[in-house]
Amino acid sequence: MRRENIIKKFDKIYEKVTTEAFLQMKALGGEVPFFISSYPIEQQNEVYSEIERLKRRLHERSIEVVEVNLYDIVLEILKERNILEKLLEKEKSLGPDKMEKTLLGVLDIQKSVIPHIQRKVAENPDAKILFLTGIGEVYPYLRSHVILNNLQNAVKHIPTLMFYPGTYTGRSLELFGRFKDDNYYRAFSLDTTEF
Numbered sequence: 005m006r007r008e009n010i011i012k013k014f015d016k017i018y019e020k021v022t023t024e025a026f027l028q029m030k031a032l033g034g035e036v037p038f039f040i041s042s043y044p045i046e047q048q049n050e051v052y053s054e055i056e057r058l059k060r061r062l063h064e065r066s067i068e069v070v071e072v073n074l075y076d077i078v079l080e081i082l083k084e085r086n087i088l089e090k091l092l093e094k095e096k097s098l099g100p101d102k103m104e105k106t107l108l109g110v111l112d113i114q115k116s117v118i119p120h121i122q123r124k125v126a127e128n129p130d131a132k133i134l135f136l137t138g139i140g141e142v143y144p145y146l147r148s149h150v151i152l153n154n155l156q157n158a159v160k161h162i163p164t165l166m167f168y169p170g171t172y173t174g175r176s177l178e179l180f181g182r183f184k185d186d187n188y189y190r191a192f193s194l195d196t197t198e199f
Contacts, residue, residue, distance in 0.1 A: 010047055014054040017041060017194060018061055021165065025199040027067070027132055029163055036156045037163040038191035045140060045169040045180045055137065055167060062133070070124055070131035074146055075138035077120045078111060085110060107145045117146065118154050125159050134159060136166040143179055152191060165194060 020026055029037040043051050059069045082088035087110065095103060111117060125134060139148050148168060155164065170179040174193050 007044060007047060010043070010050040010054050013041075013043070013195075014058055017165075018058055020194060020197070020199055021062070021133060021163075022065060022067065023199040026163060035192075036160055036190055038152055038156065039163060039165045039194040039197070040168050040172045040177075040191045041165060041194045042168040042170055042172045048140070048169055051167060051169075052137070055135065059135075067132050068128065068130045069133045069135055070128040071135040071137060072121050072124050073138035073141075074117075074136065074151070075141035077117060077124075077138075078107075078142055078145065080120060081111060081116050104144065111145055113146070113150055113154050117151065118158050121155065122158050125162070132162055134162055134164040136164060139166065140169040140180065148177055148179070156190060166191070 024030070055071070059071065062069055079088065082091065091098075091103070091106065098106065121134075125131065136151070148166065152164075152166070168177065168179075170177065170181050172178075172191070172193050172195075174196070
């Protein structure tokens with residue numbers, strides 16, 4: 005993937021997400037209010053800095069954001085189940101395949117992950133936008149298309165913006181520009197959508 009001017013990209017994001025059409029979820033033709041902004045993984049640190057700046061700028065306009073970092077959600081789930089320390093101790097002896105199988109068993113999307121996201125949104129009733137971050141950090145245990153498929157029935161009263169380290173064509177997701185995920189057609193590419 006080619007490098008982007010991340011500051012310019014986020015200035016454009018700011019312009020789009022402050023519009024009434026975005027905030028009121030107008031002109032979506034009945035579709036779920038899901039948007040994806042993709043970026044080169046090599047620029048993740050820049051993107052995370054710009055996400056923080058974007059949240060501050062939106063707050064100044066009284067547009068509150070709830071950010072849900074999927075990596076943090078995974079840690080919360082593992083801590084709640086009292087298995088985080090055990091997994092860390094046994095990580096080397098388990099090996100990658102058993103570790104993945106163990107995590108997949110614990111990180112049930114419908115029973116654990118989505119309820120955690122719903123709780124975060126409910127704890128922030130003034131939020132007008134949901135940011136999803138930490139997508140690359142939870143791969144392959146959580147897949148972005150699975151999160152979005154399950155989230156569309158849980159959080160649809162505010163627009164959701166997923167910051168995706170890879171490419172999104174409006175049909176397919178390619179994590180890190182290398183791993184093709186299943187196709188996902190329900191989200192709009194914020195990078196190409198005009199309001």
